[in-house]
Amino acid sequence: MTTSKKLTTGDTFPVINAMLLDGSSVELGKARGNATWQMIVVYRGVHCPLCTRYLNQLEQHKEALEELGVSVMAVSGDSKTQLEKHLEQLTISFPIAYGLTQEQMQTLGLYISVPRSEKETDHNFAEPGLFIVNEEGNLQAIDISNAPLLRPELDVIVRGITFVRSQPDYPIRGTLKY
Template sequence: MTHSIKLTTGNTFPTTEATLLDGSFINLGQAHSGADWQMIVVYRGKHCPLCVRYLNLLEQYKTALMDIGVSVSAVSADSKQQLEDTMEKLTITYPIAYGLTEQQMKQLGLYISAPRSEQETDHNFAEPGLFIINEVGELQAVNISNTPFLRPELDVVVRGISFVRSQSDYPIRGTVAY
């Protein structure tokens, strides 16, 4: 049995950098585009059609998220070439990064899978994760899955964040560590 790290909501989100296609770096936990909260979507990679569909669907919610002060970024462990190939299937305008390392995956508490074959991919990859970081850099909400078909519905996520942001005294949930 392996031991994995579990991030605790309410704690500072770890600095996690990844590379954009233009070669610049992005701090995944840092809001951008005028927002003060950040949503990070970790996807499995080029080999996952469910990921491509989810990333394209996320684009449809980008404006609603920005309206409530939440910027969006996505990342995978894919190589630059794999991300370039994936971009041919994506119609997105939010930042998407590549090169998430296995150490970073572990630091974020993500499930990690080995490829089933070389046709799938050539490296271990993260299973889906979704992180919401608030204006002070704390992990507000987290959803981690071990399989691509268990992901939060984006309309529910947007409504939930909107509710939390409208309540001045709504606490971060799940902060009792064990």
């Protein structure tokens, strides 16, 4: 039996870099602009219509998240060419990165799938993951799934972050290690 290491809330978000289309490297977990928190959405890739829909829905929540001090970033294991193709289907304005390696996927504790065929994609890919990193660089919340159909509702996330950020002494939940 193979075991995988899952991240624990409260831990420091690992150093993970990916590429932006302009050729620059971006460190995931580092808030951008005036934000102090960052939400990182890991998606399966251009081959996944559910990912396309989720990323487009995320755009509709971006402004509310920014008002809460949360910057948004999406990333996948796709290549630059695959991301360029995917952007034709996306109506987003938040940064989206590519090139997440299998080792990085494992570091994040993501479930990883093997493509069913070359028509699906040409590389192993991460199943959905969502990470919220606070101003101290620690994991405030984690949601990982082994299937594309299981993803947190974005309006619930916005309401939850609104509540947590309004309670200065609200603890990070789920930190017990065993």
